[in-house]
Amino acid sequence: MDKLDKEILKILSQNGRTSFKQISEAVGLTSPAVKTRIEKMEKDNIIKGYSVNLDNKAVGFMVTAFISVAVETAARDEFYSYVQTCPNVIECHGITGHYFALLKVLFKSTMDLDNFLNKIQKFGETSTNIVLSTYKEPHNINLMDEEI
Amino acid sequence: MDKLDKEILKILSQNGRTSFKQISEAVGLTSPAVKTRIEKMEKDNIIKGYSVNLDNKAVGFMVTAFISVAVETAARDEFYSYVQTCPNVIECHGITGHYFALLKVLFKSTMDLDNFLNKIQKFGETSTNIVLSTYKEPHNINLMDEEI
Amino acid sequence: MDKLDKEILKILSQNGRTSFKQISEAVGLTSPAVKTRIEKMEKDNIIKGYSVNLDNKAVGFMVTAFISVAVETAARDEFYSYVQTCPNVIECHGITGHYFALLKVLFKSTMDLDNFLNKIQKFGETSTNIVLSTYKEPHNINLMDEEI
Amino acid sequence: MDKLDKEILKILSQNGRTSFKQISEAVGLTSPAVKTRIEKMEKDNIIKGYSVNLDNKAVGFMVTAFISVAVETAARDEFYSYVQTCPNVIECHGITGHYFALLKVLFKSTMDLDNFLNKIQKFGETSTNIVLSTYKEPHNINLMDEEI
Amino acid sequence: MDKLDKEILKILSQNGRTSFKQISEAVGLTSPAVKTRIEKMEKDNIIKGYSVNLDNKAVGFMVTAFISVAVETAARDEFYSYVQTCPNVIECHGITGHYFALLKVLFKSTMDLDNFLNKIQKFGETSTNIVLSTYKEPHNINLMDEEI
Amino acid sequence: MDKLDKEILKILSQNGRTSFKQISEAVGLTSPAVKTRIEKMEKDNIIKGYSVNLDNKAVGFMVTAFISVAVETAARDEFYSYVQTCPNVIECHGITGHYFALLKVLFKSTMDLDNFLNKIQKFGETSTNIVLSTYKEPHNINLMDEEI
Amino acid sequence: MDKLDKEILKILSQNGRTSFKQISEAVGLTSPAVKTRIEKMEKDNIIKGYSVNLDNKAVGFMVTAFISVAVETAARDEFYSYVQTCPNVIECHGITGHYFALLKVLFKSTMDLDNFLNKIQKFGETSTNIVLSTYKEPHNINLMDEEI
Amino acid sequence: MDKLDKEILKILSQNGRTSFKQISEAVGLTSPAVKTRIEKMEKDNIIKGYSVNLDNKAVGFMVTAFISVAVETAARDEFYSYVQTCPNVIECHGITGHYFALLKVLFKSTMDLDNFLNKIQKFGETSTNIVLSTYKEPHNINLMDEEI
Incomplete structure (x- = not known):
């Protein structure tokens, strides 16, 4: 991957079309x-x-949250399947620290989030942080930046 | 936004081009x-x-991490500017819970992450979780799904 | 609901009779x-x-406490019933964060609270904070306030 | 306060008018x-x-939250005044545990809550739990109940 | 209990003989x-x-520790019996907060403490704080003090 | 210290008079x-x-609490003096873990405890656990016990 | 062990050959x-x-981590065996605090660490801290130093 | 580095002389x-x-501890120097999670550890875990092991 590739990726990152x-x-x-x-x-x-x-709010999903889940060992396989198929989970990672997985989820209301927590908590204890405001939207790293 | 709009968005979510x-x-x-x-x-x-x-690893960024920052009140404005201009911060939210902000960051190595933490910690205490593996890549919610 | 409704609600909030x-x-x-x-x-x-x-103390309830409960999934239904019927639970919410539910409870003594904790802890782990003093009694929000 | 007083209070608790x-x-x-x-x-x-x-949602306050604040000693007096005059704080207690005060707050949106957190965090670090659903609305204890 | 009683208790607190x-x-x-x-x-x-x-060290007990135990509900009765009969537990309280019980224990060595933790942890998770130095030995409150 | 000394200490532990x-x-x-x-x-x-x-309750001290204090370095000397002279602190240790000192305190009411916390928190952040019930009163270890 | 022994140990600590x-x-x-x-x-x-x-990185082990494990009582024996035989665990201690054991581990990649966590978490919950940089490599204490 | 190099390192790991x-x-x-x-x-x-x-105990160092330190930004340089020169710090890493640095320290007694904590805490808050027993001594990873 040379400098020209990076320039192309920068352009596509700004406008994929x-x-x-x-x-x-x-x-x-x-x-x-x-x-x-x-x-x-x-x-x-x-x-x-x-x-x-x-714009998630514009399409009706008012609540964005990050949920840390301490998935119990015996429930791992079932957890993976659930996360893969659940449409509200828009991102999921295995992480260091006290918890096992970090989920990014979208819901229409806090009530829907509550229902989801009821389901996901059968896999292990959770800690939920609701997004109050977004300072920087998800975007690609700029490969042309000299400082990174 | 009607059902046809949602179908269009579903298609663009799967392939934006x-x-x-x-x-x-x-x-x-x-x-x-x-x-x-x-x-x-x-x-x-x-x-x-x-x-x-x-693929962040393929373009050379081996380390993805989520960093929670308890930004001190006096440092808020400077924090916002820093986050906006720092190319390694690819996402930033204000969240509920003990911390003030949640950052998603990309670095080439843990050493670079360490240097970043040295800088960011002047705004307040941090808690860092490194991504060990990704079970579900960031993607759009499927607006055509009946269950969400 | 217009401004007159809000004025009426303000008056009733100050004196419901x-x-x-x-x-x-x-x-x-x-x-x-x-x-x-x-x-x-x-x-x-x-x-x-x-x-x-x-005045809860004047009617004999010396101890007010907030109890966070990490209710285990299998015990949810039984927990809901218990909370509904237990007279000492005067408020109960599902919340974000590490715990599942937040209870406000009243007891005549710390010994009674201790007995209650023995019962409630069968639903999951708890964290208890006793109220030491009250700076602002529960009251309605003032709908006439311009700043809220 | 005898049994008749308690009966009267029970009736007024159910309907204050x-x-x-x-x-x-x-x-x-x-x-x-x-x-x-x-x-x-x-x-x-x-x-x-x-x-x-x-009904707080019916009057436009969609977000209820509990905020724990570790108020710094030097900021106590200013904190007390702020809490007293801030209309969105509908309840405030001094509590045991790691934090100094527990606030119950109402806001029209998570964005308003975010603004409030920006103000309140100058008094000390906070931990915020948003109410997802309410299982038992605040109400008076039933003084006629034999079991309490 | 009058002032003379308090004077007597003060004297006995200073020297019980x-x-x-x-x-x-x-x-x-x-x-x-x-x-x-x-x-x-x-x-x-x-x-x-x-x-x-x-002087606990002088009689051979080099390690003093405080152990918080989140005793599981099913194990409560067995826990009470164990604590009553275990000679190394020299104080035990039910407390508010995240844990159920707080123990003060004495051991001849950290190895003995480790063995004890192996036993006590079958009742629930623990958190152990070892005493590094003692700034004020346990003693009675002075009932004659005007300020308390 | 031989076996006879231990027997004497056991007798005095049971009745110091x-x-x-x-x-x-x-x-x-x-x-x-x-x-x-x-x-x-x-x-x-x-x-x-x-x-x-x-019996602390019998002599009017209804509230027993354990307070962990993360004393700030600059405030250490003042903290030591305060703890030594404050009559309500009946025990104080330097401990391992997150906090610096563990205090055992007695107060007539939770309001008095609240006032104390207001004072002590100028030395650093605190975490307070109130004693709900006492399963085993403080007592000496039995030096004659073969198992300890 | 006299001063000459200490000198010998100091020399061998600096160069064991x-x-x-x-x-x-x-x-x-x-x-x-x-x-x-x-x-x-x-x-x-x-x-x-x-x-x-x-140099662990030079021999291909890019990831060093410290893992705290709250080993469940019933799983202790199996945990000890596992830790003894697992080649990636290069150090293991029983510790005070909330967790039971502290492991130092080496892995070729975060993916390998993730696999290991999947295995070790069947013994109890874990908290993982990855080493970002090393300020002081493991070494012997200098027995000749007068100040220690 | 070929297989023969790894065999040589395995031999030297078992006996460096x-x-x-x-x-x-x-x-x-x-x-x-x-x-x-x-x-x-x-x-x-x-x-x-x-x-x-x-054998650290055999040479007089009875207390081994791991100390996590949340070093404040302004104190970083001074902290690095202190850690480099302090003979009791036998290992020091920058780590992910809530804290900034993890130290392994050796002391002759808990009293010495207490003195050290008094000094180190001027750099930021700490959390200390004392080693109760060692299940696996620090050693090199076996490069000849097929499974690692």
């Missing part, structure tokens, strides 16, 4: 060269996909 | 009708942008 | 108009009832 | 006797007032 | 009057006994 | 021999004094 | 006298062995 | 070849040195 033509003009390559580079990064799994950034 | 034509075929609208709907959702701020999903 | 006549004089409506408005707010479930504020 | 006449019929006393007993309990500060029970 | 004669001289009563008062306080269970203050 | 004569009969020594042994143990600081065991 | 001859020159003894002293310290179990200090 | 000759016989190389390999690993900083394993 930028056309090959627009990218080629910005980076000084031909359009097919851009396409080849992008396809290579897709094949190398550097690019895992493209998405649209939604 | 899907063309108007492909979407129009999938949802049974004309291509200009799809374009109009999408532009309306962009204008209404339902759609905030489009992005590319990177 | 204020007569329709007294309210009507204060807000500049006829007595039947006040009655109609109050009955509407009762019907709309804005007003859920009227109560008397007791 | 019950008339002297209705109470007198229920407890088998004359109406003036009921009035005299109630006035005595008011004078003895057993009865501290009468209020109306509002 | 002070003779009736010495006490009578100090408080200005006859020796039989002192005896009568003390016997009354013993009968009224104000005085529960007399003891000798040992 | 046992006369030399009674002890001599119990252990099979002459009364002067007992006196000599006790005086030696006093001189060797094995015996630090004699005291009377009071 | 120093020959008897080099030590004898440094401490002013004959080579056989040094050998005799060292053998005696080996026999007295003061010296438990000799080792080589490796 | 094994001669080149003994190693050469064990691994089937000539003695000079072993020497060359070891010197290369020393030069490559794979081998950082050789040491002697002492």
Whole structure:
């Protein structure tokens, strides 16, 4: 991955729908060269996909929360399946510290979140932090930044 | 926002680069009708942008961590500026619980994370959880799902 | 609910036994108009009832405490029933954070509280905070306040 | 305070607007006797007032939270004044445990709560638990209950 | 219990072996009057006994620790019996907070304490604080002190 | 310190006012021999004094609490002086764990405890556990016990 | 163990491969006298062995972590066996505080650490702290230092 | 670093004083070849040195403890210097979680540890865990183990 790849990724991070033509003009390559580079990064799994950034509140999900779960050993397999299929879990990691997993979840109301907690707590104890406001929306790291 | 809008958003969530034509075929609208709907959702701020999903490890950022920060009152303004400009902070929320803010950060090594903690801790005490593995990558909620 | 409704609620918050006549004089409506408005707010479930504020110590309940309970999943139904019927639990909420429920309880002595904890702890681990002094008694929010 | 007083308080706890006449019929006393007993309990500060029970969500306050505050010693006086005058604090106690004070607060949105936390955190560190659902609304203890 | 009783208790708190004669001289009563008062306080269970203050390290118990135990409900009765009969537990209380009981224990070595923890932890999780130094030895409150 | 010394200490632990004569009969020594042994143990600081065991509630101190204090470094000297002179602190230790000192305190009411916390918290943050009931009163370890 | 023994141990702490001859020159003894002293310290179990200090990252172990484990009573024996045989556990202690055991572990990647946590958590809940940087490598205390 | 290097390191891990000759016989190389390999690993900083394993209690250090320190930002430089020069700190790491640094310390008595805590706490709050027993002494990871 060279500097041109990074420039391409920076452009796609800012707007994932930028056309090959627009990218080629910005980076000084031909359009097919851009396409080849992008396809290579897709094949190398550097690019895992493209998405649209939604305003969760605007689409009706008023409550964003982070939930730490101390999943009990015997319940791990069932927990993994549940997390994979539950549509409200939009992100899930295994983490260091006292808990086993950290979930990011979206719900229409605190009542829905309460129902979810009732279900998830059968896997182990939880600690829930509701998002009060967002200072910086999720976004890609800028690979062109010299300081990182 | 009707059911057709939700279908469009579902398609864009799965692939943000899907063309108007492909979407129009999938949802049974004309291509200009799809374009109009999408532009309306962009204008209404339902759609905030489009992005590319990177494999952070593949682009050299081996360490993902969540950092809770109990930012001291006097340091709030400086903290906000710092977080906005620091390229390694890829997400930041104000949360309930004992801490004030939750940061998601990316670093090339634990040593770089250590340097960052040295800087961020001047704003208040922190608690750091490193991501050991990711069970579910960040993604959009499926608005077509009946159960959510 | 308009400004007059809010004025009526403010008056009733300060003294729940204020007569329709007294309210009507204060807000500049006829007595039947006040009655109609109050009955509407009762019907709309804005007003859920009227109560008397007791001095708990004066009626013999020397110990007020807040108890957080991490109710285990299997014990939830039994916990709900117990809390509903136990006269010493005067308030109970499902909350975010590490615990599942927050109870406000009244007891005649710390010994009685100790007995209660012995019972409630079969539902899950608890954390108990005894009220040492009360800086602001429970009261209604002032709907006429411009700043809230 | 004898058994008849307790019966009167039970009736007023259930409906604070019950008339002297209705109470007198229920407890088998004359109406003036009921009035005299109630006035005595008011004078003895057993009865501290009468209020109306509002549905906080119905009057626009969607967020109820409990906030623990570890108020720093030097900031105590200022904290007391602030809590007394802040309309959103509807209850405040000094408690045992790690924190100094426990506040019950009402806000129209999580954003308003976030602003409040920004102000209150200048007095000391806080821990915030949002109410997800209420299993038992605040109410008076039943003095006629034999088991308490 | 009057002021003379308090003076007698102060003297006995300082030296539990002070003779009736010495006490009578100090408080200005006859020796039989002192005896009568003390016997009354013993009968009224104000005085529960007399003891000798040992230097625990001098008698071979190098390790003093406070252990908080979150005794599980099912194990309560067995826990009470164990604590009553275990000679190393020299004090045990039911307390508010996260834990159920607080024990004060004495051991000859940290290895002995480790063995004890292995036993006591079958009743529930524990948190152990070892005494590093003692700033104020256990003693009676001075009932003659005007400020307490 | 031999087995006879231990027997004498056991007798004095059970009743600190046992006369030399009674002890001599119990252990099979002459009364002067007992006196000599006790005086030696006093001189060797094995015996630090004699005291009377009071029922704290019976003498008016309804509230017993354990307070952990994270004394700030700059306030240590002032903290030591305060603890030494404050009559309500009946025991104080430096301990391992998160806090610096553990205090055992007696107060007439929770209000008095609240006032004390206001004073002590200027030295650092505190965590307070109130005693709900006492399963085993403070007492000496039995040096004759074979198992300890 | 006299001052000469301490000097010998200091030399061996700095370089465990120093020959008897080099030590004898440094401490002013004959080579056989040094050998005799060292053998005696080996026999007295003061010296438990000799080792080589490796750079864990250089030999491929990128992740060092400390894991606290609240081992459940019933699982203790199995836990001890597991810890003894698991090659990644390079140190294990029983400790005071909330947890039962503290492990120092080495892994090639955070993914391997995650797998290990999945196994170890069947013995009880854990809390994991990853080493971000090392300010002082493990080494022997300097017995010649006057201040310790 | 090949398999032979790993065999040499395994031998040195078990006994750091094994001669080149003994190693050469064990691994089937000539003695000079072993020497060359070891010197290369020393030069490559794979081998950082050789040491002697002492029994800390046998050399007079009865108390081993792990201390977590939340070093305040302004005190970092002074903390680093202190830790480097303080002979009782035998290991120090920067770690994830709530605290900043984890220290392993050795002291002759709990009193000495108490004095140390008094000094170290000026850098920030601490949490101290005393080692009660050691289940597995610090040792090198076995690079020949197939399972790690």
